[in-house]
Amino acid sequence: MTRQLKLVLALSAVGVISAAGASAASATAFHWFKMGKPSISGETGASMKFKTAEGTLEFPKIAVSGGPGEEGVETESSFETSYETIIYPETYNTQWSGQPAQVHMNKCDYRWDPGTVVICPLFQLKRIEVTVQPGGITSCVITIPEQELEGTTFTNEGSHQNGTVTVDEAVTGVEYTTKPGEGAQKCTETTNGTGGTFEGPIKLTGKAGEGSTGIWVE
Numbered sequence: 001m002t003r004q005l006k007l008v009l010a011l012s013a014v015g016v017i018s019a020a021g022a023s024a025a026s027a028t029a030f031h032w033f034k035m036g037k038p039s040i041s042g043e044t045g046a047s048m049k050f051k052t053a054e055g056t057l058e059f060p061k062i063a064v065s066g067g068p069g070e071e072g073v074e075t076e077s078s079f080e081t082s083y084e085t086i087i088y089p090e091t092y093n094t095q096w097s098g099q100p101a102q103v104h105m106n107k108c109d110y111r112w113d114p115g116t117v118v119i120c121p122l123f124q125l126k127r128i129e130v131t132v133q134p135g136g137i138t139s140c141v142i143t144i145p146e147q148e149l150e151g152t153t154f155t156n157e158g159s160h161q162n163g164t165v166t167v168d169e170a171v172t173g174v175e176y177t178t179k180p181g182e183g184a185q186k187c188t189e190t191t192n193g194t195g196g197t198f199e200g201p202i203k204l205t206g207k208a209g210e211g212s213t214g215i216w217v218e
Contacts, residue, residue: 042205049198051196052176104129140186147174170198177190
């Protein structure tokens with residue numbers, strides 16, 4: 001069964017089975033097979049992209065980490081939590097339509113709740129910014145404001161004991177802005193873009209304490 005989830009880019013004011021194969025699910029809760037301090041690690045796929053009419057942000061392979069966004073509860077068979085926080089590097093290099101660019105998270109983290117939430121601390125810029133800098137000159141700045149979208153799916157792979165989860169973003173109608181900078185490669189100004197799309201996978205593995213464990217959503 002496959003159900004698309006709501007992708008929520010909500011900038012708030014605070015600080016993933018079948019034993020025989022893969023199955024997709026809506027994430028009402030995340031589960032760890034073993035007890036202990038739960039956490040996750042993973043890597044974004046090289047095919048992850050953010051596309052707009054003005055250009056395409058091509059994500060590199062990025063190591064991510066995270067853990068429950070709340071205390072969670074222990075059941076008879078697993079540890080579960082209703083949402084999961086995933087942390088990207090604060091700043092990382094990538095490309096915007098073949099031009100060198102840098103993503104600034106501005107201390108924002110992602111949370112699946114069960115869609116995707118971007119949470120930014122108080123007194124921060126409360127947005128993710130992409131700065132395009134061919135030849136060291138800023139030619140464009142892309143920002144993504146808070147919004148709600150649909151199109152995130154979670155696929156459980158393997159058994160509960162050693163399973164992994166793949167998160168697929170396939171959302172449309174993303175709101176964004178572009179602000180032109182300087183130079184011959186500067187972008188056009190877009191103040192109310194609504195045709196952006198996110199696409200691509202993130203594969204997650206689980207840990208409990210110092211050891212590995214299976215994770216799944218249901």
